[in-house]
């Protein structure tokens with residue numbers, strides 16, 4: 358199996374990009390990626406392009422990949438949209454890895470979403486389309502409502518305190534202070550999280566990710582081509598992906614994300630590393646309970662034991678496993694289709710020692726965990742430098 362290198366990664370700021378269309382926004386992410394390194398990247402060697410996107414507000418549902426590729430000056434290159442809800446670009450990244458393992462020289466994986474050009478009614482519609490339509494969406498369930506059920510059950514089964522959820526938000530807002538690409542660059546206190554307006558009990562405003570516009574991209578090459586570009590790339594060590602029942606009532610348990618466990622198992626086996634070798638992780642914290650579930654199901658902490666570790670600061674930048682140094686979905690923002698490769702951007706920055714004030718000393722192996730909907734689709738990627 359050919360080795361796969363990531364030679365550049367970049368993104369737009371996440372937040373509101375009034376009036377910018379898909380083409381311009383994606384181009385901005387590509388320009389940021391090209392500027393992220395001090396070597397030239399021969400984009401004309403691209404064989405395959407994968408664009409993660411849920412719906413771009415419904416404005417360009419059909420054929421966005423062709424439009425984007427045309428704007429990048431790559432007309433003629435094979436391109437397609439990849440849709441797996443909020444995990445769309447995690448899967449786009451995985452598809453790009455497979456393309457290179459199967460003989461491509463260069464592949465582009467990216468994601469884009471424009472959510473803020475819609476009124477709140479349409480926004481709710483687009484957010485809801487990734488749950489089970491028959492049993493969840495048309496019955497009135499929202500993602501905040503579904504994750505609130507998971508939170509309540511986790512609190513009941515494991516005695517998880519409400520404060521542990523809140524601490525994930527406090528920590529991620531603190532991390533985002535040092536990320537110029539983050540949507541929210543303001544610290545919040547535990548009291549503020551606990552007294553915020555309720556969205557779906559027990560989840561308040563600050564337990565939820567926001568709605569965001571943004572684009573992100575990673576450029577991948579084969580071990581043969583990388584030699585012509587750089588002698589110090591970031592390597593993809595392992596890729597895993599899995600699915601689970603879409604509606605949560607069909608799952609055996611709602612306090613664990615089975616797709617996360619399966620995807621992590623595959624990624625760790627392929628990477629031939631164990632959990633204690635991971636220096637930092639970007640995990641899918643669309644709601645604060647999702648971060649608790651992720652760090653347990655990925656294996657950083659035993660089931661039911663993450664809350665006390667979070668409260669002790671073990672997932673902060675100074676803790677034993679820094680989680681979401683970028684600010685995570687909570688504070689960096691969550692433009693659905695752009696989130697997966699957005700996490701890869703943070704891995705690339707940390708592993709190339711370019712994360713500025715949020716840099717983790719001696720980071721050599723990172724993990725990215727991207728989830729679609731309430732856990733039905735998941736990718737886990739492990740990347741390393743000098744390994």
Ligand SMILES: CC(C)(COP(=O)(O)OP(=O)(O)OC[C@H]1O[C@@H](n2cnc3c(N)ncnc32)[C@H](O)[C@@H]1OP(=O)(O)O)[C@@H](O)C(=O)NCCC(=O)NCCS
Nearest residue numbers: 443477484500501556562563565566567568643691730731
């Ligand atoms: C949490 C949520 C309901 C808030 O929406 P809203 O009530 O319409 O909020 P508004 O957009 O009117 O913003 C009100 C204020 O709160 C802030 N805000 C909005 N969402 C926020 C969030 N998630 N965290 C922190 N602040 C937030 C806004 O910046 C704004 O502040 P301002 O008044 O200082 O400008 C909405 O962001 C949401 O649905 N999030 C979840 C998205 C989702 O489900 N994604 C898929 C996950 S699987």
